[in-house]
Structure formats: structure tokens, C-alpha cells
Amino acid sequence: MGGALVATQNPDASTVAFNPAAMTMIDETETLLGASFISPSVTVAIDGVDTVTEDQTFIVPHAYYVNQIGERVWFGFGTYTRFGLGNEYDRDWQGNDRLYKVDFQSSSISPTLAFKVTDDLSVGLGAELFLAAIEIRRFLTSATLGGISSDMEMKTWGQAIGANLSAYYTFNDEWALGFMYRSGMRLHGDGNVNLEGPLASHPAVRWDSGDMSMDANVPGSWTLGLSYTPFEELAMELDVVRTDWSSYKTFGFSFNPETNLPDSIQEKMYKDVYRVQFGVEYSPLDWMTVRGGYIFDQSPIRDGYEDYMLPSNDRQLFSTGLGFAYGDWTLDTSYTYIVAKERNNMSHLTNLGGPLGLGGGGSDVDFKDGTVHIFGASVGYKF
Numbered sequence: 001m002g003g004a005l006v007a008t009q010n011p012d013a014s015t016v017a018f019n020p021a022a023m024t025m026i027d028e029t030e031t032l033l034g035a036s037f038i039s040p041s042v043t044v045a046i047d048g049v050d051t052v053t054e055d056q057t058f059i060v061p062h063a064y065y066v067n068q069i070g071e072r073v074w075f076g077f078g079t080y081t082r083f084g085l086g087n088e089y090d091r092d093w094q095g096n097d098r099l100y101k102v103d104f105q106s107s108s109i110s111p112t113l114a115f116k117v118t119d120d121l122s123v124g125l126g127a128e129l130f131l132a133a134i135e136i137r138r139f140l141t142s143a144t145l146g147g148i149s150s151d152m153e154m155k156t157w158g159q160a161i162g163a164n165l166s167a168y169y170t171f172n173d174e175w176a177l178g179f180m181y182r183s184g185m186r187l188h189g190d191g192n193v194n195l196e197g198p199l200a201s202h203p204a205v206r207w208d209s210g211d212m213s214m215d216a217n218v219p220g221s222w223t224l225g226l227s228y229t230p231f232e233e234l235a236m237e238l239d240v241v242r243t244d245w246s247s248y249k250t251f252g253f254s255f256n257p258e259t260n261l262p263d264s265i266q267e268k269m270y271k272d273v274y275r276v277q278f279g280v281e282y283s284p285l286d287w288m289t290v291r292g293g294y295i296f297d298q299s300p301i302r303d304g305y306e307d308y309m310l311p312s313n314d315r316q317l318f319s320t321g322l323g324f325a326y327g328d329w330t331l332d333t334s335y336t337y338i339v340a341k342e343r344n345n346m347s348h349l350t351n352l353g354g355p356l357g358l359g360g361g362g363s364d365v366d367f368k369d370g371t372v373h374i375f376g377a378s379v380g381y382k383f
Contacts, residue, residue: 001237001279001281001291001293002278002292002317002319003239003277003279003293003295004225004237004239004278004293005237005279006166006180006224006237006239007022007168007178007225007226008022008178008227009025009176009235010025010235010281011023012032012064012330013026013066013380014062015076016064016066016076016110016112017062017080018180019166019168019178019179019180019223019225020112020114020124020125020166021122021123021124021167021179022114022122022166023066023112023114023122024114024115024116024168025122026066026068027068028383029065029066029068029382030067030380030382030383031065031066031383032062032065033378033379033380034061034332034376034378034379035059035060035062035377036062036375037059037060037374037376038057038058038060038084038373038374039055039057039372039374040053040056040370040371041055041369041370041371041372042367042368042369042370042371043367043368044093044095044308044365044366045365045368046094046364046365047094051089051093051094051095052369053087053089054088054089054090056086056088058084058086058105060081062079062081063078064076064077064078065077065078072116072117073113073114073115073116074113074115074116075111075112076112076126077112078108078109078110078112079107079108079109080108080110081105081106081108082106082108083104083106083132083218084104084105085102085103085104085309086102086105087308087310088100088102088103089101091139095365097138097139097140097141098138098307098308098349099137099309100138101135101137102134102135102136102308102309103133103134104134104135105132105133105134106131106133107130107131109129109131110126110127110128110129111126111127112125112126112127112164113126120171121167121168122167122169123165123168124166124167124168125163125164125166126164127161127162127163128163128182129159129160130159130160130161130187130218131157131158132157132160132189133156133157134154134155134158134214135154136153136309137151137153138152139152140152140199142202148197148202150195150196150197150198150199151196151197152193153193153194153195153196154191154192154193154253155192156189156190156212156213156214156253157189157190157191158187158189158214159187160185160187160188161185162182162184162185162218164181164183165180166178166179166181167179173229174229175228176227176229177224177226177227178223178224178226179223179224179225180222180223181220181221181222181223182221182222183220184217184218184219184220184244185220186218187214187217187218188214188215189214190212190214191211191212191213192210192211192212193210193211193253193255193261194209195209210255210256210258210261211255212253212255213254214252214253215254216252217247217248217249219243219245219246219247219270220243220244221243221244222242223240223241223242224239225238225239226238234281234283235280235281236278236279236280236281237279238276238278239276239278240274240276241274242272242273242274243272243273243274243275244272245271245273245300246270246271246272248300249267250266250267250268251265251266252264252265253265268301270300270302270305273297273298274298275296275297275298276295276296277294277296278294279292279293280292280293287325288322288323288325289323289324289325290320290323291320291322292319292320293317293318293319293320293336294319295315299312299313299314299315301313304346306349306367307349312370313340313341313343313367313370314340314341315339315341316338317336317337318336318337319334319335319337320334321333321334321335321376329379329381330379330380330381331378332376332380334374335373335374335376336373336374336376337373337374338371338372338373338374339370340367340371342366342367342368342370343366343367344366345366346365349365
């Protein structure tokens with residue numbers, strides 16, 4: 001349904017992630033387990049030479065639990081992913097001095113409570129432990145040190161703490177309103193950097209490994225949704241999501257002085273953006289539900305601040321799926337196709353410089369053919 005679930009009148013245990021306040025609509029103990037399989041692809045053209053990212057499939061799991069613990073109190077627990085990215089280029093591609101591999105994995109662990117204030121109004125309050133692991137690989141060539149090269153691998157592991165506040169209101173059997181707020185978080189991580197090759201042993205560098213740390217802001221967001229259920233078998237919902245990406249101004253690595261490398265602070269200067277999502281579900285049979293969704297998702301990346309880590313632009317998402325019920329068991333499947341708008345004329349991506357003389361002159365860089373295929377499946381059980 002394109003994620004349009006903040007105001008649904010037929011929630012399952014995954015409402016822990018979309019709107020915990022709607023847990024009060026669940027009258028049985030529920031669990032839900034599943035995963036998404038994500039396959040991204042993009043083409044980068046540098047001076048007319050195309051490079052397609054390597055074929056990859058990322059497995060992203062999720063798990064939820066909801067239980068009523070009092071007359072008007074519900075408890076929920078979820079582990080799921082809100083942010084992640086992965087791109088890998090051929091090691092010898094033209095932009096390898098920036099990176100040839102990036103892998104950012106995160107997981108949110110969220111215990112939540114929901115309170116039924118009145119028969120029509122419920123509120124939710126939850127915490128979020130955000131865990132992240134980041135790996136970046138570059139191939140460095142020093143123009144000022146005789147053109148010698150080495151592989152650089154940076155790995156960090158970090159955490160952040162946040163909170164969420166939600167509300168759910170039913171006007172009648174047909175209309176419902178949902179709201180979800182997530183706080184911003186400060187992500188700090190520690191890790192190590194390794195350099196392998198001739199550059200590591202050069203007298204101007206003299207190192208092969210060292211400690212490093214990483215800092216970045218994780219943006220907050222709010223979602224407002226309205227659902228309409230004209231009759232029991234049909235439901236639809238429209239949501240608006242605002243993400244406060246303007247808090248993500250820099251992405252920085254700090255190196256131990258023994259590495260003889262200067263700290264690396266990249267300006268991001270992202271902008272706040274909106275996401276509009278619409279979903280519909282129809283149950284022609286008691287045991288089967290057909291779903292579909294559409295999303296328009298604005299890119300937070302300003303012109304002049306693009307990078308190979310996330311060559312993104314405005315995106316459109318088209319989704320569909322089938323749900324099956326058998327007794328206390330449910331099986332839900334989904335497919336989502338994402339297509340991104342092209343970005344062109346980004347010569348700044350090949351201007352590096354720096355104390356080691358890395359990089360060279362400007363080139364014409366374009367991003368195109370950005371697509372993602374996502375397959376998902378979840379199994380649920382009601383106690």
C-alpha cells in the first residue's frame with residue numbers, strides 16, 4: 001500500500017512502525033515476521049562513459065509484537081529498518097577515488113505503549129534505539145606522490161536514541177485520522193580505517209590502519225494520514241510525510257592522529273522534503289486481499305551536493321501485493337518498483353584535491369537509469 005498505513009482501520013502488528021497509537025484497534029495478541037529483498041541499480045556517466053552499479057540484493061528483516069496489557073493500555077515491540085543504502089561499482093571505475101563501495105545498514109528497535117483515551121481517540125508513545133553500521137571503500141591515487149595507489153576501507157558502528165509520539169482518531173466507521181512524529185537523533189560511531197598498498201608505506205603517510213569516529217544527524221519526521229473505508233471490503237488512505245533533512249548538514253569522519261590523515265567533513269546541506277503516499281486494499285474473498293500503492297518522494301539532495309554514495313533524485317514508487325488469511329495465520333506479499341529522475345552536469349564530483357593530491361580536474365557527470373526492485377513477505381499469527 002505504499003506505506004500508507006498511519007490511519008488504517010485494519011492494522012496488524014506492523015502498526016508499531018507506522019502508528020503505535022493504532023495498536024488499540026488490535027483485540028488479540030499478534031506477531032509478524034518477515035523480510036524485504038532490495039535490488040538497486042543506477043548508471044553513472046562520466047564524460048560519456050557509462051558505469052552500472054554491481055548487481056546486489058539486500059535482505060532487510062522486520063519483526064513485531066502487540067499485546068493488550070490493560071483495559072485501555074497496549075504494549076508493542078518492533079525491530080525494523082528506516083534508513084539504508086548500498087552501492088558498489090567496479091573497483092577500477094572512473095570515480096573510485098571517491099568510492100567504489102558503500103554499505104549503510106541500520107536497525108531500529110522500538111518498544112511502544114498505546115493508550116485508549118476515549119472510544120474514538122488513542123495516543124502512543126515510544127522509544128527508538130537506532131543502530132547503524134557503515135562501510136566505505138575507496139581507491140586512492142596520489143598525484144603528488146608519484147601516482148602510487150592504495151585501497152582504503154573505513155568501517156564504523158554507531159548508535160542513537162530517539163522517541164516517537166502518535167495519535168489515532170476515528171470519526172466514524174468510514175473515516176479515520178492518524179499522526180506520527182519521530183524525533184531527530186545524533187548518530188555517533190567508532191571504527192577503524194585500513195590502507196593497503198604502496199601508499200600506506202610511503203614516508204609521507206606511513207600507516208596501514210588506525211582508529212576513527214563518525215558523526216551525523218538522523219532526521220526527524222512527521223506523518224499525517226486520512227483513511228476512508230466506504231464498506232468493509234474496501235479501504236484507501238492518503239498520507240503526507242515531511243522529513244526534516246535540513247538537520248543533515250555534514251557527514252564527518254575523524255581519524256586518529258597516527259594515521260597522518262586530516263579529518264574528512266563532507267558538506268551535505270540537505271533540504272526538508274515531502275513524501276505523498278496513497279494506498280488501497282480490496283478483499284474480494286474472506287481469505288484474500290489485493291493491495292496497491294503509489295508514492296511521490298522528493299529528494300533532499302541540493303544541486304551541487306550530490307555524491308556517488310547516494311546518487312538520488314525525486315522518485316516515484318509503484319507497489320502491489322496480495323494478502324492471505326487462514327485461521328490465525330496470515331501471509332502478505334508485496335512488490336515495489338522505484339524509478340528515480342535523472343541528474344545531470346555534476347562536474348564537482350571529480351574535483352577532490354587535498355593534502356595528498358588526490359583526484360584531478362572536473363568532468364561531466366550524469367546519473368541515470370536509477371531503479372530499485374523490492375520484494376517483501378511477512379507471516380503473522382494471532383494468539
